[in-house]
Amino acid sequence: MKIQAIIDDKRIESEEGKTILEAAKDNGIKIPSLCFHSDLSPGASCRLCLVEIKGRKGLHTSCSVKLEHNMEIRTKSPEIEKARRINLELIFSQHIEECDDCLLKLNCELLRLADEFKVEITRFSDRKKKYPIYKFGPSLIFDSSKCIDCRNCVEVCHIQQADFLEVKKRGCFYEIVPSKNKKRDCIYCGQCLVHCPVGAFEAVGEFEDIEKPLKNKDKVVVFQFAPSIRTSIGEEFNLDYGAIVTEKLAAAIRRLGADKVFDVSVGADFTTYEEAKELVERLKGGKNLPMFTSCCPSWVKFVEFYYPKLIPNLTSVRSPHIISGALIKTYWAKRENINPKNIVVVSIMPCVAKKYEIRRKELKIKGIKPVDYVLTTRELAWLIRKRKIDIKNIKGEELDSALGMPSGSGIIYGATGGVMESALRQVSYNLLKQPIDIEFKKVRGMEGVKKAELSIGGGIIKAAVASGIGNAKRILDELKKNPKLYNYIEVMACPGGCIGGGGQPVPADKEIRRKRAESLYSIDDKKEIKTAGESPIVKRVYDEFLNNEKLIKDICHTRYFKKKKEVK
């Protein structure tokens, strides 16, 4: 139902049930806010989104009060501004400013508000000067001296079913701390980082270590970037949400000094090819069903730590950049006659968990790591800015074609449902033995849980897709009641899939994630080859190189292990 109200003398209309903040935003009225995030329930802790409501005493937080019919609201007044300024000064008193290498350097809402409300940011001494810095494995750093206690991270960690971040009392104050509980561990998804309004979380090495990979002057430095990067990194350069910058990115990476630029989407086609094979085998044998996807390292860690009994359900197929990294160091190295030890592979990933994944020993091939470094989308953007490369105006260049071009399937891996759709396309293609052009629309979109059924050759694929571990947990709970409800399940730990990953530009919300994903599908639309198995490079590599089971196993498959708590 539509309701009317007046905000700042302007008559507005809104759906009933929205908060004042949301309704104002829908009508183009921006109310300053900091701790509010549309993915989360309003915490109303920062006390900045204050408004006056006619007939009600005092100031009210617009993030938590629902708009009512005929409400009269003011978002600006001397009182409101004074209150915002004081609360901002108090927020600064608990936030150590280290703006130089902060990931929010270019779009810090806190600093912007300080400017808007003429805040004296050092009015009070820093309360948290001695607060500790925590490191969560090789993935995340939490600098609690920057934390403003909004607890968004705690809420999102709870949504992610990890409950690793906790609120604990020390002295007079509650603090946010990593759990000491043996049964809780970080799954490295980085959603804490994405939902932190003040940059208290960052990736390990962000941004001190970003030039390391380029210092290998005597080696062949190969960059490869993940499917989702091409539609997200533009935001770091003020381009529109969802701007597609594939070729510009390739050019920029070459300017950085990389010898080759490859596309992880090619690796994704190999993942799809192998995974579709494995799915059909498992469906025939009826063993270890439902099969789970495994390209998301946070999901894998979640299963290994919280649900080790389900390890056999994970597909043994490696994630795309691990396969393409391995192909670079084996197939391509052999073709180019380069010693694999002299190749450095740098993956540009939307993800901080990928920093953890590349350390897994079982991924080594003859003692060599398939991937040497992982940089996040943000880290690559930082590097490009640092080297003063103008990505807006740079002339696009083709990626290196030595490892071929990806199919459309490889591109949509970056969005939730993409792996599922790729596998379904591949299974259908194998069965029909001809190129197909089916869109599996039911597995697309930003909903947290999606379901689809596909009849194939007498059998039925009962598919479920989840993004966000909370949504995956819902599916696991369903399976507890009915183990045969699904036989193939895609899980991505981050909302919306990799386009909402912990390595992606901040801020991100549902709308932004939708735009990033839509652009991926638009690239797929234009691709002539949409199925992994149709891709010439896939065919060629299987013909020339991956022609025995042992090699396929070494390059394309892996194992998983029950995990004990890693972050102590």
Next chain:
Amino acid sequence: MSIDIISKIKEAGLLGKSGSNFPVWIKWDSVKKADALKKYVIANAAEGEPEVFKDGFILNNYPKEVVLGIKAALNCIEKSSGYIYLRKDYYNKFKYTLNKLIKGADIKLFKKTGGYLSGEETVLLNIIEGRLSEPRIKPPYPTESGLFGYPSLINNVETFYRVSKVLKGEYKDNRFYSISGDVNNRGVFEFKTDLNISQILKESNNFPDFDFFVQAGGGISGEILLPSELGRPLKGTGGIIIYNRKRTNPASLIVKKLKFLMNENCDKCVPCREGIYRIFEMVKNNDIDKDKLNEIVFALEETSLCGLGKCSVVSIKGFFNKLL
């Protein structure tokens, strides 16, 4: 009978005895009229204000009346279950008596956890539900969505006691006062609600013959009043504390109270978490910046998430304006 009791309460003009002075019949009426499968009636005996002990006195002397009042609410509000929410020592002390009295009725005793803030009505709901002891954002009010999301009537135990008086036709517009501090006759006294503080102290034989000030309405949230300001009735919770000016160092007293607040608040909202700490810091370092102080007080009063922050300014203002 049910309509009857609400209109009787309305007629009597009974106001809530938690310190809010909210008309009791309105709460009862809105919970009764709410459309829900389940409802709750909760008697709040958390009594967290330091130096206020009249609820304990009531439970000790009039438990029958309290339970009668709760039963009246359960009768009046269909599909409702009751809780008596007791602070730990009250639970231990009165559980035997209360359990006997509530036998057969749908009333449970609940032993409170947590500290000062746990008496706030939305924190109370979180605690019974087994969640973090944090206030909820209002609206929705407990009468709309309270315990486990169901409409809930939360009244102070004294309010239920007064309801029993309405039922029996013995209602008088009275209130219990606990009087403590530098006094000779510490205790709980019952007087008319319109008696002023000076009269209360005199009638209870507690009016000091030395220079003094009082904190009226609770040891934390009560206001600071000088002897010349006692010609008004008591606001807030039913407690009056008398301080001998000669024997009291106001600075160390407020440091103690600020420390209490810092310890007991939930740290969720900025003005309460950071603001109270900064006031504490200024007083402790004897480095009071009036501008800063006034601005923090303004933020606390106008923008705190719950009553704790909002009410804390009453005593803070008093200390700074009248004593320091």
